[in-house]
Amino acid sequence: MNAEELLEIATGAVCRAPAQCAVEVFISHSTDVTAKVAGGRLEQFHTSDSSGAGVRVIRDGRLGFAGTTDLTPDGLRRAVRAASDNAIGIADAAHVLPEPAAPAAAPLLLPAGWVSAVPEAIVAAAFDLDRLTMAAHRDVQRTAPVMVGQEVSRTAIASNLGVRCAHERSDAYATVSAVARRGEERQTGLGFSLHPDLAGLDLEHAAREAAWRSAGQLGAVKPRTGEAPIVLDPLATARLLAAIAPALSGESVHHGTSLWRDLTGERIASPVLSLVDDGTLPGGPATAPVDDEGVPCRRTPLVEDGRLRGFLHSTESAARAAAGTRSTGNGRRTGFRSQPGVLPGNLHVTGPTTPRRELLNGAGDALYVLDLKGAHSGVSTVTGDVSVGVKGHWLHGGEPAEPVRELTLATSLDQLLGSVTSIGDDLRFFPLEHSVGGATLACGPVPLSGA
Numbered sequence: 001m002n003a004e005e006l007l008e009i010a011t012g013a014v015c016r017a018p019a020q021c022a023v024e025v026f027i028s029h030s031t032d033v034t035a036k037v038a039g040g041r042l043e044q045f046h047t048s049d050s051s052g053a054g055v056r057v058i059r060d061g062r063l064g065f066a067g068t069t070d071l072t073p074d075g076l077r078r079a080v081r082a083a084s085d086n087a088i089g090i091a092d093a094a095h096v097l098p099e100p101a102a103p104a105a106a107p108l109l110l111p112a113g114w115v116s117a118v119p120e121a122i123v124a125a126a127f128d129l130d131r132l133t134m135a136a137h138r139d140v141q142r143t144a145p146v147m148v149g150q151e152v153s154r155t156a157i158a159s160n161l162g163v164r165c166a167h168e169r170s171d172a173y174a175t176v177s178a179v180a181r182r183g184e185e186r187q188t189g190l191g192f193s194l195h196p197d198l199a200g201l202d203l204e205h206a207a208r209e210a211a212w213r214s215a216g217q218l219g220a221v222k223p224r225t226g227e228a229p230i231v232l233d234p235l236a237t238a239r240l241l242a243a244i245a246p247a248l249s250g251e252s253v254h255h256g257t258s259l260w261r262d263l264t265g266e267r268i269a270s271p272v273l274s275l276v277d278d279g280t281l282p283g284g285p286a287t288a289p290v291d292d293e294g295v296p297c298r299r300t301p302l303v304e305d306g307r308l309r310g311f312l313h314s315t316e317s318a319a320r321a322a323a324g325t326r327s328t329g330n331g332r333r334t335g336f337r338s339q340p341g342v343l344p345g346n347l348h349v350t351g352p353t354t355p356r357r358e359l360l361n362g363a364g365d366a367l368y369v370l371d372l373k374g375a376h377s378g379v380s381t382v383t384g385d386v387s388v389g390v391k392g393h394w395l396h397g398g399e400p401a402e403p404v405r406e407l408t409l410a411t412s413l414d415q416l417l418g419s420v421t422s423i424g425d426d427l428r429f430f431p432l433e434h435s436v437g438g439a440t441l442a443c444g445p446v447p448l449s450g451a
Contacts, residue, residue, distance in 0.1 A: 001029055001051070003166035006156035010053070013076035014160045021087075022058040022097045023080060024159040026292060027051070027071065028336045033119055034149035035126040039142050040134075045123065052336040057083040061091030067337035094319035098327060100162035103289035104280050104296040109169035109196065110152075117150050117172070117198035129176050129203045133191070136211035139180040139218060143210075144188070146176045150198050155292070163294035171285065172198040173431055178210035182218045189213025189370075190235075192430055194285060213370055217391060220403035227445040229366040230409075231359070231395065237438030238430045239375040241275070241347055244413065245434050247381035248275070248302050249342040250317035250325075259384045259413070260308055267306045269417035273441075274351040275303040277312055277344050279329050284346035286332075286435035293331035293340050300328045305351075306418075314342045346429070348437035353425040356440050361398035362422075363442055368392045368400060372409070376433070384413040390448070408449040419444035 001009075010025040017023035029051035036044035052069040053076060064087030068079040126148040133143050149172070156166040174193045179186060191210030193201045232240070252258035260268055269275075279297025281287055288297055293315055301309050313321065314331030331340035354362075372378075373389030380386075387410050393403040409416075424440030 001154065003154040003156055003168040006154055007158060007164065007166035009071055009076070010156045010158035011164060012073065013080065014158045016073070016077060017080050017160055018084065019160070020059070021084060022159070022161060024056040024097050024157065024163070025076065026054045026333070026336060027156045028153065030151055030153040032149060032151040033117070033122050034147060035123040036145050036147050037126040037130045037143070038145035040130060042123065042126070043145060045119070047119070053079060054333070054336045054338070055079045055083040056097065056339065057087050058095050058097060059084065059087045061093060061095050062087040062089050063092070063095040064088070065339055094316050096315060096319055097159050097161050098163060098293050098295045098315045100164070100294070101296050103165055104298060104329070109167060109287065116152055116170070121198060122148055122150060125174065125198060125201065125203065129174055129207060132203055132207035133176050133178050133210050136207045137180065137215040139182055139215040140178045140211050141181040142179050144177050144179050148174045148201070157290070157292070157294040159294070165290045165294045167289050169288065170196050172196065172201055174201045174203060174206050175431065176206055176210045178214040180211070180214035180218055185218055187214045187217035187220070189215070189217065194429060194431065196283070216393060216400060217403045217405065220391070220405035222406040223404050223448070223450040225448065225450050227447055229364060229445050230443050231363050231366050231368045232438070232441040232443065233368065233370050233392070234424070234426055234428050234438040234440055235430055236369045236372050237349060237441050238432055238436045239372045240379070241349070241436040241438060242432050242434045243375040243379035244381060245344050245347055245436065248311055248344070250311045250313040250321055251342045252381065253311055254317060254320045257382050259382060263308050264310060266308055268308045268414070269303055269306040270420040271306040272351050272422060273303065273306055273349065273417060273420045274301065275347065276301055276350050277328070277330065277347045279345035281346045284435065284437070285429050286345035288345070291329045291331045291340070291345070292333040293327070295327045295329045295331060297329040297345060312342050312344060314340050316340070317342050344434050344436060346435050346437065348427055349423055349439050349441065351423050353439070354422045356424040356426045357398070359422050359424050359440055359442055360395060363395050363398065366395045366442070367404065367448065368395050379413070386411045386413060386416055406450065409446060410449050411446050416443065416446060419446060
């Protein structure tokens with residue numbers, strides 16, 4: 001089924017719903033084809049085709065929800081009835097559905113004439129990436145594993161308030177973990193590529209990246225405790241943003257779990273650093289005309305020149321915030337069986353950029369941080385404390401030198417974000433938990449705990 005057919009089904013369901021309730025039907029349909037290769041052998045080939053609907057009913061301020069995989073008229077009628085029966089909790093004025101609005105002018109997510117990749121092409125791409133990674137460096141001994149796939153997702157949303165919207169998109173992805181070995185020492189490194197179309201994946205870049213991240217760490221030593229300027233790799237920056245994203249959520253503000261809840265207008269980062277969430281960004285992994293409530297996606301400045309400007313909101317979190325607050329188009333679901341929550345949609349760093357090579361040349365004797373370990377649990381969005389593992393290498397004259405391991409970055413978000421001195425021109429997105437993009441960040445001296 002295409003997106004317009006899903007919308008016709010959703011519209012029919014809300015038109016048959018009881019008029020005295022606010023009713024919303026969200027339908028998703030996705031197909032996913034994935035090939036997994038390791039050691040030159042096809043370990044797994046997986047295809048999936050799933051669809052379902054999530055129904056929200058609001059009656060007298062009480063919210064009910066039900067999910068179903070039965071998209072027939074009778075199946076959806078039963079789901080609406082079940083959601084209505086579940087609307088028995090405490091009445092809450094924040095239980096509201098969005099009013100209809102024109103979708104954002106997002107770029108085409110499935111260009112005219114687009115054809116899904118055939119399974120044979122996906123398997124061939126996985127073998128190509130495995131071969132390219134093995135050839136990228138003499139110390140790379142094997143891959144563990146390579147994954148290449150393509151997902152096509154279609155979404156439709158209709159409500160009896162008048163919301164009618166549908167869209168579809170394609171996402172191709174390639175990831176590889178390279179294992180480098182020298183003697184008894186082993187190091188691993190990841191490589192990635194994302195693109196709407198399988199043919200657009202840069203397999204050679206992913207292979208070189210995985211080889212560089214693994215082989216470049218061979219011989220790593222544990223340095224002494226001290227302070228040093230650092231340079232965050234785009235992946236490390238993206239992991240940091242994924243960790244701090246909850247602090248930029250209106251839900252966290254409502255629950256009192258964001259350290260920035262009372263700091264709108266205040267400086268929370270370096271003047272060179274800005275953070276933006278942009279659901280209309282061309283090529284972004286979360287780009288769409290509307291969010292999962294039918295609210296138009298948009299560009300939302302969160303931090304401008306180091307000052308906090310606002311938070312991300314769904315329809316419900318906006319209703320709980322100060323008067324006049326509106327959804328930012330960040331009501332997103334993790335599946336048709338989940339209700340919308342506040343999640344980022346292409347959250348990334350922005351601001352005046354410096355060419356990456358120029359940034360590295362000007363970094364001096366800094367520590368280049370390839371990746372952050374344990375950022376999800378090691379960054380507290382309640383207290384602002386930061387304690388994360390670091391791996392990387394020293395920079396001398398802008399070039400990688402001695403690799404390091406077993407190092408801990410122990411600081412605070414205030415100090416870390418406040419120490420940013422320049423932003424690279426190499427923004428890219430990664431297949432992390434949230435749709436976040438990172439660029440190279442040069443930062444001033446921060447505490448590093450080692451030997």
